[in-house]
Amino acid sequence: AEHFLPEKTLAHLRTRLGRYGLTASFSIAAIGFVLWVIYNQAAERFPDASVIIGQTVTLIFFVFAVAAGIASWFLVLAHDTRHVAEEESQRQNALLQKEINAHGKTDAALQKAKENAEAANMAKSRYVVGLSHELRTPLNAVLGYAQVLERDDTIPEARKSNINTIRRSAEHLSGLIDGLLDISRIEAGRLQVYSNEINIHDFLDQIVDMFKMQASAKGLGFSHERADNLPVYVRTDEKRLRQILVNLLSNAIKFTDEGSVSLKVGYRSQVASFTVTDTGPGIDLSEQGKIFEPFGRSQEVEARRTPGLGLGLTITKLLAETLGGAVALSSDPGKGSSFEVRLMLAAVANPPKSIPAERQIRGYEGRRRSIAVIDDNPDHRTLLAEILVPLGFDILEAEDGATCLEMMKDHCPDLFLIDILMPGMNGWELVASLRERGVSTPIIMLSANIGDGSLRADGKDLHNDTLAKPFDLRQLLDKMQRHLALQWLESEAPQAPSAPEPAGDPGRGPGARHVRELISLGEIGYIHGIEAKLTELAEDPDNGAIVAVLRGHLKVFDFDGYTKVLEKLDKND
Numbered sequence: 001a002e003h004f005l006p007e008k009t010l011a012h013l014r015t016r017l018g019r020y021g022l023t024a025s026f027s028i029a030a031i032g033f034v035l036w037v038i039y040n041q042a043a044e045r046f047p048d049a050s051v052i053i054g055q056t057v058t059l060i061f062f063v064f065a066v067a068a069g070i071a072s073w074f075l076v077l078a079h080d081t082r083h084v085a086e087e088e089s090q091r092q093n094a095l096l097q098k099e100i101n102a103h104g105k106t107d108a109a110l111q112k113a114k115e116n117a118e119a120a121n122m123a124k125s126r127y128v129v130g131l132s133h134e135l136r137t138p139l140n141a142v143l144g145y146a147q148v149l150e151r152d153d154t155i156p157e158a159r160k161s162n163i164n165t166i167r168r169s170a171e172h173l174s175g176l177i178d179g180l181l182d183i184s185r186i187e188a189g190r191l192q193v194y195s196n197e198i199n200i201h202d203f204l205d206q207i208v209d210m211f212k213m214q215a216s217a218k219g220l221g222f223s224h225e226r227a228d229n230l231p232v233y234v235r236t237d238e239k240r241l242r243q244i245l246v247n248l249l250s251n252a253i254k255f256t257d258e259g260s261v262s263l264k265v266g267y268r269s270q271v272a273s274f275t276v277t278d279t280g281p282g283i284d285l286s287e288q289g290k291i292f293e294p295f296g297r298s299q300e301v302e303a304r305r306t307p308g309l310g311l312g313l314t315i316t317k318l319l320a321e322t323l324g325g326a327v328a329l330s331s332d333p334g335k336g337s338s339f340e341v342r343l344m345l346a347a348v349a350n351p352p353k354s355i356p357a358e359r360q361i362r363g364y365e366g367r368r369r370s371i372a373v374i375d376d377n378p379d380h381r382t383l384l385a386e387i388l389v390p391l392g393f394d395i396l397e398a399e400d401g402a403t404c405l406e407m408m409k410d411h412c413p414d415l416f417l418i419d420i421l422m423p424g425m426n427g428w429e430l431v432a433s434l435r436e437r438g439v440s441t442p443i444i445m446l447s448a449n450i451g452d453g454s455l456r457a458d459g460k461d462l463h464n465d466t467l468a469k470p471f472d473l474r475q476l477l478d479k480m481q482r483h484l485a486l487q488w489l490e491s492e493a494p495q496a497p498s499a500p501e502p503a504g505d506p507g508r509g510p511g512a513r514h515v516r517e518l519i520s521l522g523e524i525g526y527i528h529g530i531e532a533k534l535t536e537l538a539e540d541p542d543n544g545a546i547v548a549v550l551r552g553h554l555k556v557f558d559f560d561g562y563t564k565v566l567e568k569l570d571k572n573d
Contacts, residue, residue: 020076027068035061136174137377140470143170144383147473151360168210174470197348198238200230200272201529204265207242211249211261218253221260227267231347234272240319241343245274247312248339252278259336272345275338282333292317292327316341361477363392363489370394371480372413374404374430375446376422380469384417387473401425405433413441415484418463420447431462442483446471510543518550519566522559530554 001010012018039057043050146167149155155163208224215222245263252261259279266273283291292313313327316339320327325343371393373384378399385395396413398404400422416434420427431443443463465479480486514537521529534550537543546565553562 016076016080019079020073023076024069024072027072028065031064031068032061035064136469137380139170139173141379141383143167143174143470144387144473146170148383148386151473168206170470195235195237197233197235199232200234200345201226201232203238203242204263207245207249208263211253211263214253215261218256219258220253220256223260223262224264225262226265230265230267230272231345233348234345235348236343236345237323240323244316244319244341244343245276247316248274248276248341251312252276252280252337252339256280256336267345270344270346271342273340273342275340277336277338279336282335282337283329283331284333285331288329288331291329361391361488361490365487365489368392368394369414369484369486370396370411372396372398372404372407372411372416374398374401374416374422374427375419376400377419380419387476401427401430401433404430405437408434408437408439415480416441416443417446418443420445435462444479444483446476510537510540510546515566515569519563522562522566 001013005013013022035057039053042053042057046053146163149163150160150167204224204226208222212222212224249261249263256278257280261276261278264275264277266275317327320341320343323343325341328340328342329337330340331337369392371384371388373381373395374397375381375384376399381395381397381399385397389395396407396411398407401424404418418427418430422430425433427445427447431445434441434443442465445463445466447469464483467475467479477488481488514533518530518533521533530550531554534547534554538547546569549565550562553559553565
């Protein structure tokens with residue numbers, strides 16, 4: 001029709017009414033044509049009844065015309081409805097496709113963000129491991145030489161307490177370094193908890209002595225209370241408990257400028273509560289949840305620019321929950337804070353009655369053994385030589401794997417101590433090379449990277465044991481004894497000085513009540529309590545002899561001799 005009709009006319013015909021008119025016209029015309037044909041055929045056969053036939057056909061035409069008009073209207077409406085539905089469907093499909101494309105872009109962005117986060121987390125872990133190695137390397141020398149000096153009989157007695165402080169401080173730093181790795185270990189479910197029996201009173205005395213000096217250096221008061229029913233020996237993870245208390249007390253002293261810090265220990269139904277209270281700036285209620293999050297710090301701390309990473313309380317909370325406990329905080333801004341940690345500390349039913357003196361190893365039985373030390377750090381090689389040469393070992397040193405393999409042409413050591421991170425060939429590769437050459441000598445991996453598996457080759461373990469730096473001298477000697485089947489030669493424990501005990505008679509006792517109290521303190525091994533009691537008795541000159549004798553036994557932890565002296569006293573004394 002576009003070829004014969006003008007556009008204006010076509011526009012009218014394309015409307016709904018125009019399409020209805022066309023549809024109805026064609027339908028009625030078709031009906032009329034069919035009825036006209038029927039009329040003509042019938043009129044030819046029955047000419048006499050043509051009038052009646054015409055009237056009947058006309059009536060039928062009008063009836064069908066009305067029906068056709070109505071049917072055409074519904075047909076046009078159904079056609080329009082179908083077109084509208086198709087258009088809406090196409091529109092919705094287009095919108096859905098756009099949404100799918102948008103989701104695809106979002107998913108791609110999320111995947112990229114996830115990959116970036118995983119890469120950043122991996123980089124953080126690598127950084128922490130690297131930082132741990134860099135800190136452990138010099139710390140191993142500090143802790144190692146402190147242990148060597150502690151066993152040196154030529155050191156003046158007045159200096160041994162200072163050396164002991166250096167060793168404890170180095171152990172404290174080692175614990176802090178371990179804390180850097182604890183968060184990732186806990187989140188990965190790889191944190192191991194070791195339950196052992198500890199003297200909780202001596203443990204708390206060490207903690208108190210350490211932080212009392214820090215508080216005094218800052219001009220703060222420090223107080224400590226413990227429950228009377230707190231058992232002497234309990235079962236817990238000493239390392240993790242030490243980390244928890246060290247973190248809480250360090251924070252309390254660091255954020256308190258004036259006033260005091262206190263540690264209160266309660267005990268009820270096998271559950272101990274450790275409460276650390278300070279008089280610092282306090283923490284606002286809205287920020288109390290934030291400080292337990294990694295790197296979370298309060299606005300007060302940020303304003304004061306107090307140094308720290310914001311990981312101490314996070315580690316404390318995770319460790320407490322790992323041990324089956326909980327941490328609670330109560331704080332009043334401007335007046336201070338109080339942190340309470342509740343942990344299960346089961347009392348030990350049959351605790352040891354005395355603390356054995358530490359072994360003094362002077363050598364070993366049998367032929368002379370040689371130890372190969374492979375480490376790129378000369379200080380560490382020298383430290384191991386300082387420890388092992390006096391015990392009768394020959395030390396073979398190598399600064400890298402190539403030197404070690406060259407050394408094997410002329411020597412066959414009885415034990416290898418191998419560092420992991422070395423230039424060129426790392427420790428794991430060196431162990432593999434030694435085993436390929438048929439070397440079956442025991443190998444101990446002695447390194448600050450003992451937990452870093454990224455440098456390790458795939459396959460079965462080729463070494464015999466591991467020991468992380470900084471190491472404890474007793475652990476090193478125990479592992480050497482196990483792998484070399486050594487029988488240590490131990491020196492006799494030093495005896496109490498005999499000068500204050502003329503003719504074996506300590507003199508008269510201080511009184512029955514004091515004697516019973518001293519015996520009770522000796523049975524539980526409460527050294528600080530005994531020292532305080534002896535100081536009290538020393539105020540009376542008549543008690544000088546007995547105090548000197550008891551202090552001589554106490555100095556070398558000879559609790560058996562200490563108890564025998566007290567039991568020899570007359571009960572009336």
